[in-house]
Amino acid sequence: MIKEKILSRIPSKSTIKDVANCMESEINIYNQAHITRESSPILINSLPQKSNKEIAITFLLEGELKGQVVCLINLEQSQINHQNALSMQSLLSESMNILLGRFLTNLEEETGLMSMLTDPKIVATMDDLPNSFKIRKYKDINVSTRYKLITATDKFDCLVIIQADKTAVREV
Amino acid sequence: MDQEVIMEDRVDNSKIKIIVVDDSDFSRTNISQMLTDAGYNVIAESASAKEALDVLKERSAHVAIIDIVMPEVSGIELAESLNGIFKDLNIIMISSLAQENIIIDAISAGASDFIQKPFDKDILLNSVEKLTRSITEETV
Numbered sequence: 001m002i003k004e005k006i007l008s009r010i011p012s013k014s015t016i017k018d019v020a021n022c023m024e025s026e027i028n029i030y031n032q033a034h035i036t037r038e039s040s041p042i043l044i045n046s047l048p049q050k051s052n053k054e055i056a057i058t059f060l061l062e063g064e065l066k067g068q069v070v071c072l073i074n075l076e077q078s079q080i081n082h083q084n085a086l087s088m089q090s091l092l093s094e095s096m097n098i099l100l101g102r103f104l105t106n107l108e109e110e111t112g113l114m115s116m117l118t119d120p121k122i123v124a125t126m127d128d129l130p131n132s133f134k135i136r137k138y139k140d141i142n143v144s145t146r147y148k149l150i151t152a153t154d155k156f157d158c159l160v161i162i163q164a165d166k167t168a169v170r171e172v
Numbered sequence: 173m174d175q176e177v178i179m180e181d182r183v184d185n186s187k188i189k190i191i192v193v194d195d196s197d198f199s200r201t202n203i204s205q206m207l208t209d210a211g212y213n214v215i216a217e218s219a220s221a222k223e224a225l226d227v228l229k230e231r232s233a234h235v236a237i238i239d240i241v242m243p244e245v246s247g248i249e250l251a252e253s254l255n256g257i258f259k260d261l262n263i264i265m266i267s268s269l270a271q272e273n274i275i276i277d278a279i280s281a282g283a284s285d286f287i288q289k290p291f292d293k294d295i296l297l298n299s300v301e302k303l304t305r306s307i308t309e310e311t312v
Contacts, residue, residue, distance in 0.1 A: 087197065
């Protein structure tokens with residue numbers, strides 16, 4: 001396998017446009033949940049401070065786009081209780097996994113950037129986020145997008161924050 | 173014409189044994205439900221590659237539906253292992269990531285089909301039906 005630097009193929013502009021084009025506006029998840037985009041991606045400077053009413057579902061991005069995704073899900077209006085907590089957590093993390101997988105697939109088609117997603121980790125509150133998520137600075141992509149996730153019983157406000165840098169090395 | 177003859181001889185769905193491997197409890201449950209609603213025999217739901225290997229050492233299956241992104245051992249690695257051990261096992265890989273490289277890796281690992289998540293029930297059932305067309309009472 002030859003590794004070589006292909007700097008010319010890395011897009012330097014229109015990042016937010018690329019992200020906006022690649023974030024799905026609507027996804028039906030096995031007729032059990034529905035995700036709808038509520039806002040266009042906006043630039044952010046850092047991870048927002050949020051209340052303890054939210055859980056964070058985190059992913060790492062690996063490959064030509066290297067970084068992290070934090071999905072903040074507001075549980076304030078939800079019916080989550082001790083009985084359904086595990087199944088609801090699974091639904092939420094798989095929904096975000098599907099949303100981001102679709103995003104990365106679209107991004108590869110749109111820009112050629114090939115990136116993988118690690119399996120999701122659930123963090124109870126923002127305070128519990130590992131420091132690496134909070135401190136690390138990214139220069140290429142710092143965007144957040146609002147989504148609504150609707151199930152048969154609940155509606156969740158979701159904030160999807162993508163922070164990443166484009167890497168210049170790819171395997172040819 | 174040949175295909176029609178094979179279809180007539182194909183065994184009942186209840187004799188087609190399927191294992192579903194996905195670390196997401198939500199996806200596993202939904203996929204298994206789609207299959208059991210269509211009459212297939214879901215012999216196991218496994219949350220990891222290790223669990224799946226343990227099941228398949230004890231019980232045979234005609235089809236394995238495997239998620240690609242899983243902790244520790246990926247679905248691609250699991251497919252490679254299964255392909256080396258169980259020559260008659262049909263593998264369908266599933267993932268929300270569907271970049272060209274990933275699909276190529278899945279097929280190279282021995283998958284017969286790839287389906288992007290989330291999918292309609294009909295897409296999954298068509299894939300299973302296509303891969304199990306040649307299974308008859310004699311070969312089941």
